[in-house]
Amino acid sequence: MNRINQLFEKRKHNILSIYYTAGFPNLGDTVRIAEALEAAGADMLEIGFPYSDPVADGPVIQASSKLALDHGMDLNLLFEQLKDLRKKVTIPVLLMGYVNPVLQYGVENFCKACAAVGVDGCIVPDLPMVEYEEFYKDTFLENGLSNIFLVTPQTSLERIHKIDSISNGFIYLLSSSATTGKDLNVSDATESYFARIKAMELNNPTMIGFGISNKATFDKACKYANGAIIGTAFVKALAKAATAEDIAEFMKDFK
Amino acid sequence: MSYFVNEKGYYGDFGGAYIPEMLYPNVEELRQNYLQIINDADFQKEFHALLKDYVGRPSPLYLAKRLSEKYNANIFLKREDLNHTGAHKINNTIGQILLAEKLGKKRIIAETGAGQHGVATATVCALRGLECVIYMGEVDIQRQAPNVARMKMLGAKVVSAVSGSKTLKDATNEAMRDWINNPVDTHYIIGSVVGPHPYPDMVAIFQSIISEETKRQLLEQTGSEQPDYVLACVGGGSNAMGMFYHFIDDENVKLIAVEAAGKGVSSGFSAATTFLGKEGVLHGSRSILMQTADGQVVEPHSVSAGLDYPGIGPQHAHLFKTTRAKYVSITDEESLDAGLLLTQKEGIIPAIESAHALAYLEKMVFAGGENVVVCLSGRGDKDMDTYMKYFNL
Numbered sequence: 001m002n003r004i005n006q007l008f009e010k011r012k013h014n015i016l017s018i019y020y021t022a023g024f025p026n027l028g029d030t031v032r033i034a035e036a037l038e039a040a041g042a043d044m045l046e047i048g049f050p051y052s053d054p055v056a057d058g059p060v061i062q063a064s065s066k067l068a069l070d071h072g073m074d075l076n077l078l079f080e081q082l083k084d085l086r087k088k089v090t091i092p093v094l095l096m097g098y099v100n101p102v103l104q105y106g107v108e109n110f111c112k113a114c115a116a117v118g119v120d121g122c123i124v125p126d127l128p129m130v131e132y133e134e135f136y137k138d139t140f141l142e143n144g145l146s147n148i149f150l151v152t153p154q155t156s157l158e159r160i161h162k163i164d165s166i167s168n169g170f171i172y173l174l175s176s177s178a179t180t181g182k183d184l185n186v187s188d189a190t191e192s193y194f195a196r197i198k199a200m201e202l203n204n205p206t207m208i209g210f211g212i213s214n215k216a217t218f219d220k221a222c223k224y225a226n227g228a229i230i231g232t233a234f235v236k237a238l239a240k241a242a243t244a245e246d247i248a249e250f251m252k253d254f255k
Numbered sequence: 256m257s258y259f260v261n262e263k264g265y266y267g268d269f270g271g272a273y274i275p276e277m278l279y280p281n282v283e284e285l286r287q288n289y290l291q292i293i294n295d296a297d298f299q300k301e302f303h304a305l306l307k308d309y310v311g312r313p314s315p316l317y318l319a320k321r322l323s324e325k326y327n328a329n330i331f332l333k334r335e336d337l338n339h340t341g342a343h344k345i346n347n348t349i350g351q352i353l354l355a356e357k358l359g360k361k362r363i364i365a366e367t368g369a370g371q372h373g374v375a376t377a378t379v380c381a382l383r384g385l386e387c388v389i390y391m392g393e394v395d396i397q398r399q400a401p402n403v404a405r406m407k408m409l410g411a412k413v414v415s416a417v418s419g420s421k422t423l424k425d426a427t428n429e430a431m432r433d434w435i436n437n438p439v440d441t442h443y444i445i446g447s448v449v450g451p452h453p454y455p456d457m458v459a460i461f462q463s464i465i466s467e468e469t470k471r472q473l474l475e476q477t478g479s480e481q482p483d484y485v486l487a488c489v490g491g492g493s494n495a496m497g498m499f500y501h502f503i504d505d506e507n508v509k510l511i512a513v514e515a516a517g518k519g520v521s522s523g524f525s526a527a528t529t530f531l532g533k534e535g536v537l538h539g540s541r542s543i544l545m546q547t548a549d550g551q552v553v554e555p556h557s558v559s560a561g562l563d564y565p566g567i568g569p570q571h572a573h574l575f576k577t578t579r580a581k582y583v584s585i586t587d588e589e590s591l592d593a594g595l596l597l598t599q600k601e602g603i604i605p606a607i608e609s610a611h612a613l614a615y616l617e618k619m620v621f622a623g624g625e626n627v628v629v630c631l632s633g634r635g636d637k638d639m640d641t642y643m644k645y646f647n648l
Contacts, residue, residue, distance in 0.1 A: 052419065052551040053537065055431040056275040062418065074549035099273055100536045104550035125275035126536070130263075150276035154438050159279075177277045177438040 002120045002144050003092035004169040007043060008205040008226060015227025016218070016254055017044035017207060018234050019096065021064040022081070023073030024050075025242050030081045034089045036244040040251035042091060046123060046229065049078055049097035056125050058181030060232045064239070075105045079113045086118035094148065094169075096123040107136050111143040121146030121169045133166055141168070152177040153193040160200065170205040173197060173225055175212070181232035182211050194224035215253050230254070258503045258570070258579055264452025267576060269543075269569035272451035273536045277435040281443070282539075284358065286453045292357045293350070293460060305349050306464060309382070310339045312346075314465075316472035316628070321600040328621035331482070332631045333469050335494065336605065342633030343462060343494045344375035348444055350461035352379040355442035362386045362441040366416075366430040368395055368423030368490065369561035369608065370402025371633055372446030377411035387411040390429040392422040395560045402637050420554035422563045423490070427538050447491025448568030451539030455496075455568045462497025469628055470501055477626055484619075486511045487630035488611040489582070490526070490562035492571045494632035499580065509581070512571065513612045515557035516584035526555035527584040528567045529575050537565065542572040558587035558641060559607040561633070585614040591645045593617070594635060606633035607641060 007015065018037050022030045034045055050065035050073055057065070078095075085093065095114060102110050102124060114122065122145055127136070132147060140147050146169025151160055154177050163171060175190060176182065197206060208221035209229035221228035237250045264270050264286070272282055292298055306312040315334045322330045335343035348365075355363060363380050366389070367373030373389040380387035389406055393415045396403050406413050419425040427449075434443045448455040448462075470480040485502055487495035489512040502508040517525035525531060532543040537552055544566035545553040555565045567575075574580040585593075590607055593614035598604045605613060609632045616629070635642065642648065 053424065053428050055428050055538075056277060056435065058432075066418075069551060074547075074551075076549070098536075100546070100552075101550035103535060104546070104548065126273045126539075128271065128273055131271065131273075152277050152280075152438075154280040155276060156280070174277065178436050179277075179432050182436070 002146060004044070004120045004146050007092050008170060011043070012226055014222045015043045015207065016041070017046060017227060017229040018042045019046040019048060019229060019231035020234055020238060021048040021050060021061065021068050022078050023068035023071050024064040024235070025067070025238055027071040027073060029242065030078065031085055031088060033238070033242065033247065034085065034093065036247040037251070038089050038091050039244065040248040041255050042251065043227065044092045044094070046094045046096045049075055049095055049101060051098040051101055054098060056179055058179045058232060060181050060236050064235045075101055075110070079117055082117040082119065092120045093118065094121040094123055095119050099124050099127045108139050111139045111145055114145055115143035119145070121148055123148045123172065125150055129163065129166065137166065148172050150174055151197070153190065160197065164202045164204055167204045170207050170226065171202060172229070173206050173208045174210045175208055175221065176210065178210060180210055183213065185211070198224050218254050256577060258574060258577070260452065260456040260570070266570045266573035268534070269541050269572040270452050270455065271541050272539060273541065274451045274539045275435070277438065278431070281434060281438055282451050288358065289354065289453050289457050292354055298353060298357070302350055302353055306346065310345050310349060311337060312464065313468040313472070314338055316469055316476065318476065319601050322597065325600065326616050326621060327623050328625045328627050330616065331473070331626065331628045333465060333498065333628055335465065335630060335632050336603070336609070336634035340371070340375045340378050341636060342371040342375065342606065343465060343497060344372045344446060345378065346464050346497065347446065347458050347461040347493060348372070348375040348379045351442070351444045352383050352385070355444070356383065358442065360440060360442035362437065363444055364388045364390070364430050364433050364441055365444045365446060366390045366423065366426040367446060368392070368426065368563055369559065369606070370395065370399040370406070370637060371561060373411070373413070374402050374405045374409070376444050377406040377409035380411065381409045388433065389413050390416050390426040390433070392416045392420070392426045394421040395423065395426070398640065399560055399637055422560065424552065424565055431538065447493040448496045448570060449491040449538055449540065449566060455540065455570055458493055459496040459500055459570060462493050463500035465494070465497035465630065466499065466501035469498070473626070473628070481505050481508050482626040482628045484509045484511060484625065484627040486513060486612045486615060486627065488513045488562060488608045488632060489567055489571060490515070490564045490608065491566070492568040494630050496568065496570060498630040503579065510574065510579065511615060512580050512582045513615045514582060514584040515559055515562035515611055516586045517556040517558070519586055520584055524556035526557040526562055526564060528565065529582040530584060532566070540569045542566050542569040543575065558590065559611065561606065561608040562611065583615055585611045589614040589617070591642065594642065595646060603631070604635035605631055606635050607638045608632055
C-alpha cells in the first residue's frame, strides 16, 4: 500500500493537497518547498514537471512552467533533486505533467525513477485512459505508482465507473470544465454534479481541484469530496514570496 | 499496408487522442458522429453545392507551359489559389461548419498561422451566422495584417496568442484552452490534419476533393488519371493530404511533401519537422515533432507563417515512416525565388507556402514527358509584404 492509499485509509475528510511547479520560483526550490509545505500542514503534494505547451493550464501555472524551463528544469534534474526527498518528506508525493516529456524519458524509466525516489503517484492529464490500460498500467502498478484520472462535469456516468475501476489512489474531480486558475463557482449545476458523484459511492476517494483558492472554497469542496487541491493560488503566492515562513502563512488560511 | 486511419484512430504508430479529460466529451462526440454525418446524402449534397457555387470548384488543373519548358516535364498546377478566400483552407471550413451545425454548436473557434484558415473560418461563420473567435500568434498578426483585417471585417473576434513563439503552435494552444473552457456549445475548427482523432481524418476527407478533382482532370487532359509525381508543401499538412489522398494507394504515383527548412535545416531557424523531429505527442496526437531530448517543443521558423509549425499531422508521419511519401525541405530564400519565378513565367503570384512546393522542382531531374502535379495551395496577396521586402519591390 503506497502513501496515498495509507493517507486515505487514515483520513476521510478535509485532506489538503498542494500543487507547485518543480524549479519554481528558483531551480533548487523543489524539495525545500515540499519540506515547508509538510511542516505547514499539507497532507499531500503534487509536483508539476514543466512542459512547453501546457494546454490544460491557465496563465499562472504556464508562466511558472516557462520560468522553470528557462532555469533548466527537466525530468533528469527533477529526479536528481528528489533523490533525498524521503529523508525529508513523509507525506504522499505525486508528479504531475504532460505526456510528451514522459514518453521521451521512457514510460518504464519514468516509473522506475518515481519509485526509486519515493514518488507515490502521477497525474498525466493528456495520457488517454485506453493507452494507459493497454500499454502502461502494469508498469505503473509494478512500481507501486497510482495513476490519477480526472473527471469533469461533462464526464459520463459510464466513464466515471470505468475510471473508478482502473484507479488506485484517488479520483481528481474538476470543479468545472476549465483550464487551471479559474475561480470556483459553486452553482446549482456544480453542486448537483458534486452530489451526483458523491452518491455514486465510488471505490476510490475523491479530491476536488481547479478553482480552490481560499478557506471558503476549500471548505465548500470538502463538503463533497475527501479533500481538495490548491494549485494556482499557491503558485501565485510563491511568485511573490517563497520562504518557509511565507508558505506557513499561506497554509494558515486552510487549517 | 494501410495508409489510412484504423478504427482506433491510428495511422500505424501515429495518431490517437492525447487530450485532457476536459476535452474528451467534445472529441468523443465528434468521433462518434463525424463519419455518419459526412456520409449522409443530404450533407454531401449541401457540401458539394457550396463547394461549387460558393467556393468556385472545381478548381482548374492548369498546365503551366513556360514552367514545363523550363523543367522538361508537364507541370500541372492544381489551382487552390483560385478558391474563394484564396486558399485550400475553405474546403475544410465549409465541411466543418456544416458538421458543427449538425452537432448543434453555436460558437466557432479556430487557430490560424498565415491567416488563411482564420479567414476561411470567419467566412463560413459569416455565411452561416455563427459567432467566431480566431486565435492567432502575436507575431503572425503583425506579419499578416491584411488577413487580420479580413477576419475582423467578416465579423470574427481575433485574439492574440502571446505565449511561446507567438505563432501557430501557440495559437493552437490558446484555441484548445478556449475549447476546454467552453465544452458544450463550441466547435473547434482545426485547420490542418493535426489534433486528436478524428480531426486528421476528418480534415483529410474534406480536403480530399483536391485529389478527387485532379484525377478526373488529369484523365481529361492526359488520358491517364495517374501522374508521375505529386508535390505539395507541408506545415501541418492539410493541402498535401488533400492532394495526396486519392493517390495514396496508387503506389506508382510518387508523393513529395515539401517542408520549410527556414534559414537551413541545421541553422536553428527551421520548420523541417521530419529532418529535425522525432516521435512524440503535441496538440492531441502522436506524430513527429521538433523537440528537445526532454520532450519540450522546439520553436519552429519559416518565412511562411503557414508552415511555421513544429509538427506534422499523424498521417504524414505514417507516410514518412513507411516511405510511401518522400519528405524534403526548401529554404526561405529558395521558396521566395520560386514564388518570383512562377509570377514571371506564368503570371501567378503564389502564397509562400505553395512556393516551397514549386521550389523543389529545381531539385528534380526529369527525363522529359513526366506528368507532375503541384498543389498551388494559396495565392500570394497575403505575402506581398514579405515579397516586397525580400525583392526590394
